[in-house]
Amino acid sequence: MAKSAKPSPKPRAASSALLKGNAVVGQSGGPTAVINQSLVGVVEALRSFKSVKKIYGMRHGVNGLTRTPPELVDMARISAPDLARLAKTPSAALGSSRDKPDAEYCARIFESLAKNDVRYFFYIGGNDSSDTCRIVSELAQQQGYDLRCFHVPKTVDNDLMENDHTPGYASAARFNAMAFMADSMDNASLPGVKINVVMGRHAGFLTAAAALARGDSKFRDRNGPHLVYLPEVHFDSQKFLADVESVYARLGRCQIAVSEGIQDHAGRPIVTTLLEHLEKDAHGNVQLSGVGALGDALSDLIKKNLKSSSGKPLRVRADTFGYLQRCWPDASAVDAAEARNVGRQAVAFAKQGFESGSVAIQRVSTKPYKVRLARVELRQVAGKTRHMPADFIAGHNDVTDKFIAWAKPLVGKLPEMVRIYEIKGGGLIQQA
Numbered sequence: 001m002a003k004s005a006k007p008s009p010k011p012r013a014a015s016s017a018l019l020k021g022n023a024v025v026g027q028s029g030g031p032t033a034v035i036n037q038s039l040v041g042v043v044e045a046l047r048s049f050k051s052v053k054k055i056y057g058m059r060h061g062v063n064g065l066t067r068t069p070p071e072l073v074d075m076a077r078i079s080a081p082d083l084a085r086l087a088k089t090p091s092a093a094l095g096s097s098r099d100k101p102d103a104e105y106c107a108r109i110f111e112s113l114a115k116n117d118v119r120y121f122f123y124i125g126g127n128d129s130s131d132t133c134r135i136v137s138e139l140a141q142q143q144g145y146d147l148r149c150f151h152v153p154k155t156v157d158n159d160l161m162e163n164d165h166t167p168g169y170a171s172a173a174r175f176n177a178m179a180f181m182a183d184s185m186d187n188a189s190l191p192g193v194k195i196n197v198v199m200g201r202h203a204g205f206l207t208a209a210a211a212l213a214r215g216d217s218k219f220r221d222r223n224g225p226h227l228v229y230l231p232e233v234h235f236d237s238q239k240f241l242a243d244v245e246s247v248y249a250r251l252g253r254c255q256i257a258v259s260e261g262i263q264d265h266a267g268r269p270i271v272t273t274l275l276e277h278l279e280k281d282a283h284g285n286v287q288l289s290g291v292g293a294l295g296d297a298l299s300d301l302i303k304k305n306l307k308s309s310s311g312k313p314l315r316v317r318a319d320t321f322g323y324l325q326r327c328w329p330d331a332s333a334v335d336a337a338e339a340r341n342v343g344r345q346a347v348a349f350a351k352q353g354f355e356s357g358s359v360a361i362q363r364v365s366t367k368p369y370k371v372r373l374a375r376v377e378l379r380q381v382a383g384k385t386r387h388m389p390a391d392f393i394a395g396h397n398d399v400t401d402k403f404i405a406w407a408k409p410l411v412g413k414l415p416e417m418v419r420i421y422e423i424k425g426g427g428l429i430q431q432a
Contacts (some may be wrong), residue, residue, distance in 0.1 A: 016370070018051040018353060019146050021119030024065065024072070026058035027092040028099075028125030028132070030156065030323075033175075033331040034339035038124045038152050039094065040087040041343025043075050049351060053118060061097030061123070062132060066108045070116065087340065089146030090327035100128050106135040113140075114149065120148045122346055126155035126166075130358050131382035137356040150346040151358035151378060154339075156326055159203035161384045162376045163362035167342055168326070170335035170410035173209035175328040176257075177411055179321065180213035184255050185417060186225035191253035192315030193244060193302055196225070197295045199325055201261035204230030204388045206325065208399045209407055211256035212414065224255030227397045231261035232388045235270050236396070240298075241305050243397050248306070248314065260294060260320075271297055292320045338371070345373045358382075369409035397404050 009024045025042045027035055039057075046055045057073035064071035073094065078086070082399045086093055101109065113121065113136075121136060123129045130151040139151035156172035158165050176198060187194045198207040207230055214223040229235060247254040262270045274297035295318030303313045342359045349357055357375040364370040392403035 008232050022049045022054040022056060023052045023120035024056045024058055024118050025122040026061040027096050028061040028129040029096060030125060031096055031327050032154060032156055033090040033171035033327050034167050034335050035124060035154050036093045037087045037339035038087050038167060038343040040083050041200040041340040042122050042347055045320060045344045045347030049347060057094045060095035062101060063097045063099050064107050065112045069076045070112050090329050101132050103135060104332050108138055109136055119146060120350055122150050122152060124152040124154050127383055130378055134378040134382040137378060139392060148350045149356040150350060151360055152342055152346045156206060157200055157203050158205035158384045160380050161386045162360040164361055165410060167335060167339035170206060170332035172206055173407060174229060174332045174411040175325050176206060176209045177212035177414055178225040180210040180225055181417055184213060187224060187253050187255045188419060193254045195256045195258060195295050195298050195318040197258055197260050197320040200250060200259040202231055202385050204206040204232050204259050207257050207259040208388060208403055211404060212407060212411060213401045222251060225257040226254050227256045228399055229262050229397060230388060230393060231263055232257045232393060233396050234265045235262040237301060239396060244302055245306055269363045295320050314336050332410060334410055334412060342373060349375050366405060
């Protein structure tokens with residue numbers, strides 16, 4: 001993770017003097033279904049900020065800012081109706097970036113900011129984006145350049161510290177819940193073992209959301225996913241096989257939700273223990289998202305070790321949801337509203353005179369659902385990873401009712417699905 005050249009300066013309190021100059025906003029990391037809501041929230045709030053002369057959008061995050069010439073978009077030229085349509089469009093409208101700037105890279109960012117008289121810097125993204133904000137803010141203080149830096153949270157992984165949940169998560173969780181609901185119906189129609197690999201290298205929130213597919217009926221114990229494996233819990237291949245065998249013996253089928261980041265007791269990604277010669281990304285990490293290696297490896301493990309009552313290998317299939325989870329155009333209503341609001345709130349903190357900070361969504365209550373938006377210091381979020389709390393995890397292969405209660409208001413109402421189990425006295429016993 002990138003580090004600044006000097007110790008972090010102490011954050012300064014809000015000032016009544018507002019800087020006059022230009023503002024830039026950018027998007028970073030994986031796109032989501034609601035990241036443009038945050039972009040529009042920032043732009044709308046900046047348009048009423050009299051201290052801001054011009055509003056620039058950075059093409060592909062800070063990468064565009066450091067190019068010669070800088071790739072900047074005049075956001076003032078976008079009409080209100082176009083902004084409204086943009087807000088409802090998934091993906092990162094300005095283009096995104098996976099760059100992880102170090103101190104030298106951030107020095108080039110700082111140089112471009114100064115050349116363009118930028119006094120307000122807003123970055124929409126996850127852990128690395130907050131760290132970029134931190135380094136740029138600290139560098140500006142060290143150079144004596146007045147700059148306001150604000151991180152606007154975004155990540156489907158839901159792994160930002162100080163947040164109850166992050167914009168992008170609820171919509172991706174909604175996608176997974178509905179995908180598992182439909183896939184469970186498919187699995188019941190043609191019984192077998194079905195493995196679905198879900199995003200989440202270090203945090204299991206997204207995989208856990210699959211459990212919402214079970215619904216609330218008296219038949220929920222028959223509904224998939226029957227097994228849920230999270231990266232917070234060490235994965236044991238022998239326990240996994242025993243779990244699958246037990247569910248299959250009871251139901252004649254088994255649907256499994258598994259995080260791409262499941263690890264063994266030594267902290268090694270399970271896929272590396274089952275397969276060799278795996279691709280690595282630009283940062284040296286084993287490629288987990290968008291590849292079917294883990295699903296294929298677990299399928300082979302089951303086929304080689306488990307058999308049906310007739311002695312034949314089990315019918316096993318695997319899907320890797322991959323990027324489909326991020327930008328499916330059926331956003332959670334709560335997610336869309338909160339994503340817009342965190343963008344607006346970042347500007348509100350700038351108007352209040354704060355020099356820097358990250359906007360955090362903090363839950364006040366679950367019933368009724370209520371949150372507040374707080375400003376936290378960048379160093380509290382930057383480069384850190386939040387994991388599923390222990391009271392959200394049940395044993396080694398499930399989630400708790402507390403997690404279900406926490407997640408329900410985020411994803412919104414899910415469709416109702418039924419199956420016919422028996423006919424008795426002319427009535428249908430159904431799964432709802």
